[in-house]
Amino acid sequence: GAGVSQSPSNKVTEKGKDVELRCDPISGHTALYWYRQSLGQGLEFLIYFQGNSAPDKSGLPSDRFSAERTGGSVSTLTIQRTQQEDSAVYLCASRRSGYGGELFFGEGSRLTVL
Amino acid sequence: AQSVSQHNHHVILSEAASLELGCNYSYGGTVNLFWYVQYPGQHLQLLLKYFSGDPLVKGIKGFEAEFIKSKFSFNLRKPSVQWSDTAEYFCAVNGDSGYSTLTFGKGTMLLVSP
Numbered sequence: 001g002a003g004v005s006q007s008p009s010n011k012v013t014e015k016g017k018d019v020e021l022r023c024d025p026i027s028g029h030t031a032l033y034w035y036r037q038s039l040g041q042g043l044e045f046l047i048y049f050q051g052n053s054a055p056d057k058s059g060l061p062s063d064r065f066s067a068e069r070t071g072g073s074v075s076t077l078t079i080q081r082t083q084q085e086d087s088a089v090y091l092c093a094s095r096r097s098g099y100g101g102e103l104f105f106g107e108g109s110r111l112t113v114l
Numbered sequence: 115a116q117s118v119s120q121h122n123h124h125v126i127l128s129e130a131a132s133l134e135l136g137c138n139y140s141y142g143g144t145v146n147l148f149w150y151v152q153y154p155g156q157h158l159q160l161l162l163k164y165f166s167g168d169p170l171v172k173g174i175k176g177f178e179a180e181f182i183k184s185k186f187s188f189n190l191r192k193p194s195v196q197w198s199d200t201a202e203y204f205c206a207v208n209g210d211s212g213y214s215t216l217t218f219g220k221g222t223m224l225l226v227s228p
Contacts, residue, residue, distance in 0.1 A: 033216065040123070042220035043158075043204065056215060091158070102148075103216060105158040 002026075004106035006092050012112045013082055021077045021109045025094030032075050033103065034067055037089040046090075049075065051097070082113045116141040116209045120219035127195050127226050135190040135222050137205035146208040147188040148216070149179055153201045161203070164188065175199070197228045 005024040013019050025032050034046040045059035049069045060066070064082075069075040079086055089110050093103040121136035139145065149161040162173025169181040179190045188205060205219040 035218070040220065042120075043206075043218035045215050045217060048215050059215070093158075102160045102163065103150075103158075105150075107157045 004092055004094050004104050006090075006106035006109050008109055009107060010110045010112075012114065014114055015084060016081055018078065018080045019082055019111060021079075021090050021092075021111070023075045023077070023092030023094075023106060025073065025075070025092070026096075026104055027073075028096065029094035029104070030072065030097040031095040031101075032069055033093045033095075034075070034077050035091040035093065037091055037108065038087075043091065046077070079111075082111075084113050087111055087113045116145075116207050116215075116217045118205050118207050118217055118219035120203075120205055120222050122222050123220065124223045125225070127224070129197055129226055129228055130194050131226075133190070133192040133195045133199075133224070135203055135205075135224070137188045137190065137219060138186050139188065139205075139207040140186065141207060141209045143209055147179075147181060148206040148208070149173065149177070149188075149190050150204045150206060150218075151201050152204070152221075158204070161190070195224075195226050197226050200224060200226045 007022045030051045032049040035043040037043050047067045048056040064080045067077045089108040091108045093105045095101045095103050117140045119138045147164040150158045151161045152158045162171050164171045164181045172178045177192050181188050202221045202223050204221045206216050208216045
C-alpha cells in the first residue's frame, strides 16, 4: 500500500491475555520502528529493525514484550500477559534506507487492557 | 544516550499570534533534528528536519526551526498561527548516523482559538 498499515486499529483485551499487533511498512523501506504513545508521555521507543541487522531492543519495557520482522517486511509486536499499564497507542513507522531519512508513521493500534 | 526536552506541554494562542515551541536535546555528537506534528485524529507527519547546512530550516505550512548548536536547541517558530495549526508537536533527535533510534520529546499540545 501507499502508507504504513497497522492492525488492529483498536484492541480491547482482558488483563493476562496475550496480544499481537501487526505492522506492514511501506514497500522497500528497510528500517522499521515500534513506539508506544501514552497520554502525557510522548512517544516511547520500543524496538528498531534495520535491514538484516540484529534489532535494537533497548526500549522494550519488559520481557513480556517481543517483536519480530519476517522477510524484512511485516512486523509483529507481541505483548504477553497484558497488564493495565500496557494500555496505550502502539505506533509503527518505517523509513527508506539511507542517512537520516523521514519516518512514515501508521495510524497506530490502540490497546486497552481491562 | 540521547534525550529531548520540550519546554511546554500545553500552549494556547489566539489566531495570528506568533508561536515558538522550545526544544533542547542532549547528545554529544552529530545529530539530525526533526519536528513532527499530529493533527487531531491523524497520524504523525513530518513538519521539517535539519541534517546539515543552513541552521534555519523551513517546513510545511509556514513553519520554520533554527538549530543553535551551542545551545543544543531546535526551536520551532511560526509568525502567525491559524486555527488549523491546533495539533500536538513533537521534537525528535537522531544521533550519529541515520541508522539509529529516533528519540522523541513528550510533545507540546497547541490549541489555537479562532
